[in-house]
Amino acid sequence: MSHDIMLTGLRQNNLKGISLRLPKERLTVFTGVSGSGKSSVVFGTIAAESQRQLAETFGTFARHRLTKRERPRADRLTGLTAAVVVDQRQVTGNARSTVGTMTEIHPVLRVLFSRRGEPSAGPATAYSFNDPQGMCPECDGLGKKIQVDLDRLLDRDLSLAQGAIRMFAVGGYAHRLYADSGLFDPGKPLRDFTEEELHLLLHGGGFKIDRGDRVNEYEGVVTRFHRLHLNRDLDRLDRAARAMVREGPCPACRGRRLNAAALASRIDGLSIADHCAMETADLIGVLDRLDDPVAEAAVASLRRIDAVGLGYLSLDRETPTLSGGEAQRLKTVRHLGSGLTGMTYIFDEPSVGLHPRDVHRLGDLLLELRDAGNTVLVVEHDRDVIALADHVVDMGPGAGADGGRVVYEGSVAGLRRSGTRTGRMLARATPLKDVV
Numbered sequence: 001m002s003h004d005i006m007l008t009g010l011r012q013n014n015l016k017g018i019s020l021r022l023p024k025e026r027l028t029v030f031t032g033v034s035g036s037g038k039s040s041v042v043f044g045t046i047a048a049e050s051q052r053q054l055a056e057t058f059g060t061f062a063r064h065r066l067t068k069r070e071r072p073r074a075d076r077l078t079g080l081t082a083a084v085v086v087d088q089r090q091v092t093g094n095a096r097s098t099v100g101t102m103t104e105i106h107p108v109l110r111v112l113f114s115r116r117g118e119p120s121a122g123p124a125t126a127y128s129f130n131d132p133q134g135m136c137p138e139c140d141g142l143g144k145k146i147q148v149d150l151d152r153l154l155d156r157d158l159s160l161a162q163g164a165i166r167m168f169a170v171g172g173y174a175h176r177l178y179a180d181s182g183l184f185d186p187g188k189p190l191r192d193f194t195e196e197e198l199h200l201l202l203h204g205g206g207f208k209i210d211r212g213d214r215v216n217e218y219e220g221v222v223t224r225f226h227r228l229h230l231n232r233d234l235d236r237l238d239r240a241a242r243a244m245v246r247e248g249p250c251p252a253c254r255g256r257r258l259n260a261a262a263l264a265s266r267i268d269g270l271s272i273a274d275h276c277a278m279e280t281a282d283l284i285g286v287l288d289r290l291d292d293p294v295a296e297a298a299v300a301s302l303r304r305i306d307a308v309g310l311g312y313l314s315l316d317r318e319t320p321t322l323s324g325g326e327a328q329r330l331k332t333v334r335h336l337g338s339g340l341t342g343m344t345y346i347f348d349e350p351s352v353g354l355h356p357r358d359v360h361r362l363g364d365l366l367l368e369l370r371d372a373g374n375t376v377l378v379v380e381h382d383r384d385v386i387a388l389a390d391h392v393v394d395m396g397p398g399a400g401a402d403g404g405r406v407v408y409e410g411s412v413a414g415l416r417r418s419g420t421r422t423g424r425m426l427a428r429a430t431p432l433k434d435v436v
């Protein structure tokens with residue numbers, strides 16, 4: 001079996017029937033001007049074919065659910081392994097996805113708490129905000145709750161008769177339920193209501209009102225709003241109701257997502273929510289002191305996050321709020337923690353948007369992935385990343401119809417001597433110590 005990825009007669013997009021031999025379990029960097037064909041090789045051919053072949057191995061049901069993939073235009077592609085594209089696209093997912101869940105550190109902390117937390121809340125699932133056993137029953141583990149905003153709902157300068165309850169049209173059915181209830185003076189501005197009157201208006205209930213033609217169960221405005229609008233799918237909240245609410249921390253768990261038992265359980269005075277609210281760099285110190293093998297497993301992953309310059313993140317940070325660069329480095333950390341080997345990892349300009357110091361940290365991650373037995377392919381312009389390559393493919397010489405050819409293939413040292421555009425750039429700028 002060949003230890004190389006063999007690509008013959010590539011013609012995807014602008015590729016001119018080129019052939020390449022890429023070493024497995026090495027770091028290969030693809031360079032060249034924008035539009036030279038790098039992406040057509042890496043994404044249009046290698047990633048596309050790998051993912052297409054993987055889809056073929058799924059059952060018919062799964063295959064129908066995957067996007068139909070065309071076979072890339074090429075004569076022959078052999079030696080491909082399962083490919084993972086680690087891009088700077090933001091982490092999709094919902095409010096239930098956090099740095100802790102994405103990196104699999106939160107499950108480790110749950111095991112730690114199930115073993116060490118006092119008083120115990122129960123098994124590891126009792127510490128999960130995504131499990132009925134652990135989630136706050138008030139917000140279902142979201143930590144946030146849509147609540148009626150009284151400042152929006154009420155105009156306190158007006159009386160009920162003048163339309164003090166903004167949602168209700170004066171004279172309409174809902175308006176008359178309150179204005180004609182006989183419980184309030186309809187001509188009195190709300191700001192002159194006593195506390196009792198206001199409470200009765202907003203939260204009262206448990207008695208009936210005789211309105212002449214029929215008898216109604218009385219229900220305060222806010223109670224009624226909750227029953228009609230908030231105890232159902234929020235995506236279907238109508239516009240008038242949406243204008244009266246705001247999202248705030250859940251009053252029951254104060255944004256910590258967990259039920260009372262999970263929050264009461266502590267290790268050295270700290271709940272699992274306290275752990276997750278800390279910056280990862282600080283959490284490392286807290287867990288290190290426990291001298292516990294489970295804590296050590298979490299620390300190993302936390303150190304990776306810190307090592308890529310993300311030590312300021314907390315585990316409870318929601319992943320959709322991460323920047324593209326943060327997301328890419330976290331995805332890389334997650335793959336490093338997965339222990340999978342024999343994969344092909346593909347990176348699209350991973351240095352974009354990074355501080356120079358973080359480019360070095362990213363480079364270390366790429367090498368770590370390689371050393372774990374994976375093939376790493378990187379499309380990149382940054383010379384510090386190029387300098388790390390075991391193998392370089394320089395595409396060009398120009399863009400579009402003027403590109404699509406391999407202008408250089410080989411070592412970084414060879415590239416510097418090659419006289420290609422990228423080679424000249426490297427020769428000018430890279431210190432000699434990088435060329436060994």
Ligand SMILES: [Zn+2]
Nearest residue numbers: 136139250253
């Ligand atoms: Zn809650």
